[in-house]
Amino acid sequence: EDKVVQSPLSLVVHEGDTVTLNCSYEVTNFRSLLWYKQEKKAPTFLFMLTSSGIEKKSGRLSSILDKKELFSILNITATQTGDSAVYLCAVLNYQLIWGAGTKLIIKP
Amino acid sequence: DTEVTQTPKHLVMGMTNKKSLKCEQHMGHRAMYWYKQKAKKPPELMFVYSYEKLSINESVPSRFSPECPNSSLLNLHLHALQPEDSALYLCASSQEGEQYFGPGTRLTVT
Numbered sequence: 518e519d520k521v522v523q524s525p526l527s528l529v530v531h532e533g534d535t536v537t538l539n540c541s542y543e544v545t546n547f548r549s550l551l552w553y554k555q556e557k558k559a560p561t562f563l564f565m566l567t568s569s570g571i572e573k574k575s576g577r578l579s580s581i582l583d584k585k586e587l588f589s590i591l592n593i594t595a596t597q598t599g600d601s602a603v604y605l606c607a608v609l610n611y612q613l614i615w616g617a618g619t620k621l622i623i624k625p
Numbered sequence: 626d627t628e629v630t631q632t633p634k635h636l637v638m639g640m641t642n643k644k645s646l647k648c649e650q651h652m653g654h655r656a657m658y659w660y661k662q663k664a665k666k667p668p669e670l671m672f673v674y675s676y677e678k679l680s681i682n683e684s685v686p687s688r689f690s691p692e693c694p695n696s697s698l699l700n701l702h703l704h705a706l707q708p709e710d711s712a713l714y715l716c717a718s719s720q721e722g723e724q725y726f727g728p729g730t731r732l733t734v735t
Contacts, residue, residue: 549722559715559726605667609722612681615667
């Protein structure tokens with residue numbers, strides 16, 4: 518059965534800290550891995566990763582995929598309170614298979 | 626422009642009502658999706674339309690009826706819902722892989 522596992526399930530850090538969120542997967546017919554940020558409303562697209570070892574970066578956020586070990590990480594440096602959200606990882610084969618999410622809380 | 630719009634933002638309906646949720650995208654995406662999301666859970670796929678044809682129906686009860694009038698519009702018709710159907714209903718669209726989500730409709734069934 519296809520599955521996507523995120524860890525930790527929740528994380529509380531202070532502003533300015535760096536965090537690493539993990540996503541491992543066992544999915545047949547892998548096409549790509551996606552990261553989303555969800556606050557109160559709909560998930561907001563962050564990254565799509567298709568190739569191993571190529572880091573994608575957007576401001577303080579970055580992500581990388583390891584297709585051999587079947588995982589991805591999402592890094593956030595110099596965290597701010599506005600980074601508080603649920604971060605969702607999903608793997609695309611013919612549809613998106615979602616992880617349970619990591620709830621990140623940034624304390625001032 | 627990566628905008629997907631949904632109406633209404635909030636909907637309260639009784640179990641005997643008939644209502645519809647609407648979704649629109651103008652990005653020329655070939656695929657559109659309906660998801661249901663309960664609190665503290667990831668989105669749960671309901672339906673996928675590809676090139677205006679229903680391609681995936683994830684065993685959704687018949688009280689939910691999707692419709693794709695054209696390549697930009699997606700509707701979800703609701704009839705005789707149950708209180709457990711209360712959730713955030715998300716529409717998304719995609720072209721090659723990444724799905725862009727609308728803001729969702731918060732549905733409460735009383």
